[in-house]
Amino acid sequence: MWIDTHCHLDAHEFGDESAAQAALAKAQGVGMIVIPAVETANFPIVAGLAASVDNACYALGIHPIYVPNAKEDDLRVLREQVAVAMADPRFVALGEIGLDFFIPMLTEPAMREKQVFFFREQLKIAREFELPVLMHVRRSQDVILKHVRQIPPAGGIAHAFNGSDQQAKMYIDLGFKLGFGGAMTFTRALQIRRMAAELPLDTIVLETDAPDISPSWVHPGRNSPDQIPRIGAVLAELRGMTVEQVATATTANARAALPRMLLK
16 A cells, blocks of 8 residues: 655646546555645635545645735634544644745745744644644755744654755654655656665655656656555665565555554
């Protein structure tokens, strides 16, 4: 079995094909797809999508790219929805949350401050409910680590990890797994491929971030969760392991990172 620990299956790029994409992934051995929310408006959408297929679960959170239009009251809505979702076995984490210092508009001082405020408040919600977090860490690793040390959640995943050896060790020491996906499949991605090969296997989970971060054989087309087995095969090749060994290990790692996740 494989697990896609980060897939925006509700994205408009999938149109009305979301359920069909989940079924296609299941036929390829993807036993679970984790669907993170990005704003309060899509909280019911991700929850409903996860309920409509038998190999999906979901997370609730406010994505840093959506912070510019977010209101402080959205944090109240999030907390209330999380309190309700705790009774739903398909609800597994707080996410997608984090910081993005790649998009120029988000690096302006006022927007950096707003991002940090929303990130810290969501970390507090995660702590309150003892939930792991799915973290967006683009160009923001050291700042993320600083705040996670101050408000430590119950572990989680550093999504689309692309940091240094030192940053990887810090995440691991704080109880996080590191997400690897399509970027690892490009031969020019030397740093990501080296880390995928050398990091302790029990720290790695697989993800697509579909419809984004397509693997090399799909790029620049739309990514999809059925690509996880082939992405896993790349990891197996990099590590000199069998595909079955990587599937078993990364599935166990995902379950450890997201203990509420129920697998059939």
